[in-house]
Amino acid sequence: xxxxxxxxxxxxxxxxxxxxxxxxxxxxxxxxxxxxxxxxxxxxxxxxxxxxxxxxxxxxxxxxxxxxxxxxxxxxxxxxxxxxxxxxxxxxxxxxxxxxxxxxxxxxxxxxxxxxxxxxxxxxxxxxxxxxxxxxxxxxxxxxxxx
Numbered sequence: 593x594x595x596x597x598x599x600x601x602x603x604x605x606x607x608x609x610x611x612x613x614x615x616x617x618x619x620x621x622x623x624x625x626x627x628x629x630x631x632x633x634x635x636x637x638x639x640x641x642x643x644x645x646x647x648x649x650x651x652x653x654x655x656x657x658x659x660x661x662x663x664x665x666x667x668x669x670x671x672x673x674x675x676x677x678x679x680x681x682x683x684x685x686x687x688x689x690x691x692x693x694x695x696x697x698x699x700x701x702x703x704x705x706x707x708x709x710x711x712x713x714x715x716x717x718x719x720x721x722x723x724x725x726x727x728x729x730x731x732x733x734x735x736x737x738x739x
Contacts, residue, residue, distance in 0.1 A: 624660035628730030
C-alpha cells in the first residue's frame with residue numbers, strides 16, 4: 593500500500609471537510625402559539641404533538657393553535673430568523689452553540705412595540721417554552737424546538 597492516486601486526494605479532503613458541517617446542522621422550529629381552554633378543542637398541531645403532554649400539564653390549557661412559525665437550519669450557531677403572525681413577531685438571534693445547547697437572544701414584538709427581550713438557552717434535547725402576554729381568554733406561548 594503505497595501512495596494514494598492523486599485523483600483520490602481531493603475527494604477524501606472534501607469528505608473530511610464537509611462531514612462536520614453536515615453533521616452539526618440542525619433545524620430549529622419556532623412558533624407563536626395561542627393556548628386557551630375551549631369547550632371543543634381542535635386537535636393539536638403536528639409541530640406540537642411531541643410536547644402536547646408537557647404543554648397541557650404546565651400551562652393548563654386544552655387547545656394550542658400555531659399563529660406564526662418559522663424553521664431555520666443552524667449551520668454555525670450564529671444565524672437569526674423571524675417567526676411572525678398578524679400582530680406578533682418573534683426575532684431569534686442565535687449567538688453561539690455548545691455541545692448541548694444554543695445561546696439565543698429573543699425579542700418579542702407586538703406590531704412594532706418591543707414587549708420582551710431575553711437571553712435563553714435552547715437545549716438540543718428539550719424544547720424551550722416561554723409564557724407571553726394574555727390574549728383574550730388565552731395565553732401567547734413562544735415555543736422553540738430543535739428537530
